[in-house]
Amino acid sequence: MLRKEQNDLLTQTGPGTPMGNMFRASWQPALLAEELPEAECPPVRVKLLSERLLAWRDSQGRYALTDEFCAHRGVSLWFGRNEENGLRCPYHGWKYDHTGQCVEVPSEPTESGYCKKIKLKSYPLVERGGVLWTYMGPPDKQPPLPEWEFAMMPPDRTFMSKRLQECNWLQAMEGGIDSSHVSFLHSGEINRDPLFKGSKGNQYNMGDMKPVFEVVESPGGLYIGARRNAENGRYYWRITQYVLPAFTMIAPRADHPVHGHFWVPIDDDNCWAWSFDYKVTRPLTEKEFAALRAGEGIHVKYVPGTFRPLANKDNDYLIDRAAQKRGETYSGVWGIAMQDASLQESMGPIVDRTKENLISTDNGIIMARHRLLRALKTMEKGETPPGIEREHQRVRSAAVVLPPDQHFKDAAKEALRVQDGQSHATV
Amino acid sequence: MQSESARMSSAAEARYRIDAPNSKPRAVKVIALDRPSERVVTDLARRQWNGANFFTASAFGAAPRQGESFAGWLSDLAGRTKDLIDEVNSADLVVMIAQAGENAQAASIIGEACSVKRVMTTSLVLGGANVSDETLSKTLSHLRPWSLMLVIASAEDYIADMLTALRA
Numbered sequence: 001m002l003r004k005e006q007n008d009l010l011t012q013t014g015p016g017t018p019m020g021n022m023f024r025a026s027w028q029p030a031l032l033a034e035e036l037p038e039a040e041c042p043p044v045r046v047k048l049l050s051e052r053l054l055a056w057r058d059s060q061g062r063y064a065l066t067d068e069f070c071a072h073r074g075v076s077l078w079f080g081r082n083e084e085n086g087l088r089c090p091y092h093g094w095k096y097d098h099t100g101q102c103v104e105v106p107s108e109p110t111e112s113g114y115c116k117k118i119k120l121k122s123y124p125l126v127e128r129g130g131v132l133w134t135y136m137g138p139p140d141k142q143p144p145l146p147e148w149e150f151a152m153m154p155p156d157r158t159f160m161s162k163r164l165q166e167c168n169w170l171q172a173m174e175g176g177i178d179s180s181h182v183s184f185l186h187s188g189e190i191n192r193d194p195l196f197k198g199s200k201g202n203q204y205n206m207g208d209m210k211p212v213f214e215v216v217e218s219p220g221g222l223y224i225g226a227r228r229n230a231e232n233g234r235y236y237w238r239i240t241q242y243v244l245p246a247f248t249m250i251a252p253r254a255d256h257p258v259h260g261h262f263w264v265p266i267d268d269d270n271c272w273a274w275s276f277d278y279k280v281t282r283p284l285t286e287k288e289f290a291a292l293r294a295g296e297g298i299h300v301k302y303v304p305g306t307f308r309p310l311a312n313k314d315n316d317y318l319i320d321r322a323a324q325k326r327g328e329t330y331s332g333v334w335g336i337a338m339q340d341a342s343l344q345e346s347m348g349p350i351v352d353r354t355k356e357n358l359i360s361t362d363n364g365i366i367m368a369r370h371r372l373l374r375a376l377k378t379m380e381k382g383e384t385p386p387g388i389e390r391e392h393q394r395v396r397s398a399a400v401v402l403p404p405d406q407h408f409k410d411a412a413k414e415a416l417r418v419q420d421g422q423s424h425a426t427v
Numbered sequence: 428m429q430s431e432s433a434r435m436s437s438a439a440e441a442r443y444r445i446d447a448p449n450s451k452p453r454a455v456k457v458i459a460l461d462r463p464s465e466r467v468v469t470d471l472a473r474r475q476w477n478g479a480n481f482f483t484a485s486a487f488g489a490a491p492r493q494g495e496s497f498a499g500w501l502s503d504l505a506g507r508t509k510d511l512i513d514e515v516n517s518a519d520l521v522v523m524i525a526q527a528g529e530n531a532q533a534a535s536i537i538g539e540a541c542s543v544k545r546v547m548t549t550s551l552v553l554g555g556a557n558v559s560d561e562t563l564s565k566t567l568s569h570l571r572p573w574s575l576m577l578v579i580a581s582a583e584d585y586i587a588d589m590l591t592a593l594r595a
Contacts, residue, residue: 001592166436214577216555269438313432346432348441357450358592360520360549360576366592367578370585404571407564409579 002353002369010372011168011350013265014050018376020265022245023049024137025379026388027146028264029274030065030125031055031132032162040082049136050267054078055125056098059085063125064098065134071102071118096120129153130160131274147393148247149418150260150276156283159257159292160276161299164308165341168350169246169271173263175340176248177240177364179226183209185343188329189336190253195277195288195297196336199254201399201427204228204236215363216409220244220392221371223416224364225408230401236427237408239398239416242368244375244387249397250298252426257284258397259298269349272307275299275337281423300337309338317342394418398425452478453519455595457586458501458537459483461529467553467583468524469504474587479595482509484533500536515540520593523550523570524586527579528558531569538573550574551589556581 002010013020028048035044036057043056045068052068054077068076070089077096080087086103088095094115095104100122108114123134124142129151135142150158165172175181182190183205190196190205208228216223220243230236238251241260249260257277264272275298277284284292295301301310311318317333319342324332333342358366375385386392398415402408409416415425434440457479459468465483472481482501501509515521521541525531534550541548550570555563563579570577580586 001594212575212577214571214579216579217581313436314430316430316432342432345436348436348444349438350441352441352444355444355449357594360522360547360593362592363549363576363578363589366589367580367585369592370588373588374582374584405564405568407560407567410560410564 001356001358004354006369006373007350007353009376010369011170012268013169014268018379019245019372020049021137021379022372022375022385023265024135025141025385026137026143026245027126027133027135029131029160029162029262029272030134032160033127033130033132036063036132043078043080043082043087045076045078047266048134049265051136053123054080054087055132056080056082056087058082058087058098062098063127063132064100064122065125065132066096066098066100066122067120069120070094071120072105094118098122129158130155143388144390147390149280149394149396150278153278153280154283157280158276158278159284159289160274161292162272162274162307163300163302163337163341164266164306165263165271165273165345166269166313166349167271167341167345167347168268169263169265171344171347171351172271172273172341173246173248173261174365174368175344176250176261176263177222177224177242177368178362179213179224179238179240179364180211180361183211185330185339186336188327189339192328193296193336194291195256195259196253199256199427201236201238201251201253204230204427205238208236213361213363214408215367217367217371218243218395218416220386220389220395221247222364222367223409227408233404234401235404237398237400237402237412239400239408239412240364241395241397241416242364243392243395244371244385247387247393249395251397251399252424253399254426257288257292257297258424258426260397261298273337273341280421295335295337298337300335309341311335311338311342313342313345396424399427400425401427450594453594454517455479455520455522455590455593456514456518457481457522457524457590457595458533459485460523460525460531460533460537461485463526463529464524464553465504467586470583471587471590472504476590476595479590480514482514484511484537511537511540512544515544515546518544518546520547520549520595522586522590522595523548523574525550525552525566525570527552527554527566528562529566531566534570534573542573547576548574549576549578549589551586552577552579553583553586555579 039061100120102118262274
């Protein structure tokens with residue numbers, strides 16, 4: 001459980017909030033690059049960390065992420081005319097450049113220089129790995145660009161999607177580090193899904209329903225090891241990475257692409273679940289790309305023209321009670337992502353953690369909250385939170401079989417770090 | 428018409444969640460396995476808890492022979508001897524605290540008692556960053572067979588956070 005004030009502290013990410021400041025200390029995924037495909041393309045409304053923004057590209061193709069609303073009368077610039085290196089409000093013609101600087105107020109004499117006094121808030125927007133990243137913190141503290149391994153891959157080795165999740169970021173993120181639910185909630189999928197099935201690890205997963213957990217602090221967050229019995233007294237370890245504030249990476253299975261998430265607050269009641277898959281040692285196959293685009297694995301099918309999952313709260317997640325009875329899905333909801341999201345959204349927009357009854361297998365979640373709260377305290381003293389340094393980002397999840405006397409943190413030390421050009425440790 | 432899921436997962440509906448206790452207090456027994464951990468546990472015991480009890484096993488010797496009592500193999504923080512089996516019998520969760528590099532062999536005796544009684548065990552190792560990997564591994568090797576959850580924490584205040592989270 002958390003006290004109400006702690007729950008508020010961790011779940012509120014708007015401007016000026018401590019947790020919001022933590023998100024604003026690092027680069028966050030804001031849009032898929034494909035959402036702004038070319039110069040003067042239609043602008044895209046973006047809400048991040050409870051701020052309404054507009055993403056667009058000017059005539060030179062430069063990216064812009066600016067306040068959504070015209071400084072004059074508050075019109076949404078989504079209706080703006082994207083023309084000649086600027087976005088012009090269609091109401092009275094005020095025009096802004098890609099930095100948010102107003103460059104024209106037609107009703108004022110040019111000589112008055114009035115437009116120079118008008119500037120919309122703007123944030124940097126940079127493409128890396130098919131994702132447009134933004135940094136929403138103080139400009140003088142802008143860190144180097146993100147170096148997550150998936151984002152450094154050539155395009156044929158990486159795939160990223162995003163989906164709307166209609167609950168607070170923390171309850172979504174906590175699902176990403178909760179290894180013990182896999183043997184239940186996803187038991188149908190890990191043997192059916194083309195991006196999961198066929199691994200030896202799945203057999204261990206299903207053969208030992210009572211994993212034993214080890215949680216170890218890492219420089220950027222946590223290693224969460226789930227240990228199951230393997231052959232000859234050895235242990236099968238699945239090691240999840242958590243990097244503050246909102247990066248989680250699931251242990252790989254066989255030769256399948258490796259996957260993970262960012263859980264980025266839209267506002268306090270909604271978040272973006274960013275989901276990536278990648279392979280270091282080979283391009284993804286056409287079959288894999290087809291499965292990823294079709295919403296298999298940790299991805300979803302969408303309501304056409306949106307990033308809202310096709311199975312969503314408005315259609316009761318297309319729950320299939322007959323499939324549940326037949327044993328094809330554990331919860332009746334299809335697909336790994338929506339199995340998680342349906343349950344997390346059912347808690348309400350922000351779950352009341354004063355009412356929960358955690359048990360010792362929830363130590364990954366307890367420790368993650370502890371680390372977040374501790375990082376907030378150190379930020380008060382002016383320190384940088386974890387997750388920003390390059391080494392905190394150059395991490396991997398791993399699946400390994402180890403002798404019983406070996407500590408995974410030591411035995412899998414190399415496997416938990418990026419090793420350029422080398423495959424992930426997988427079972 | 429709005430679906431059941433859409434309506435019931437709204438913030439407006441969340442306020443109708445029944446506001447009544449949904450659990451009974453758990454009996455959590457926190458045991459220091461060595462002298463340095465005893466200090467940590469003593470500090471913890473001074474705080475307000477929902478019935479958590481604090482002990483030390485730092486005086487543990489070898490395991491009692493078959494037929495011998497476990498009385499005296501555990502003591503509370505005032506130095507009164509306690510019977511390990513009695514304490515485990517009345518526990519929902521046993522938390523063992525060990526300092527990396529110290530002797531954690533008592534874990535096997537406590538762990539075995541918990542295993543027989545089907546009581547959940549969690550072990551916390553402190554000071555892992557201050558010792559060599561080899562030393563840490565040795566401590567872990569004592570704890571691992573008897574811990575259903577093992578946590579290596581860099582800060583002592585994690586234990587208090589964890590116990591609070593578990594409603595100890």
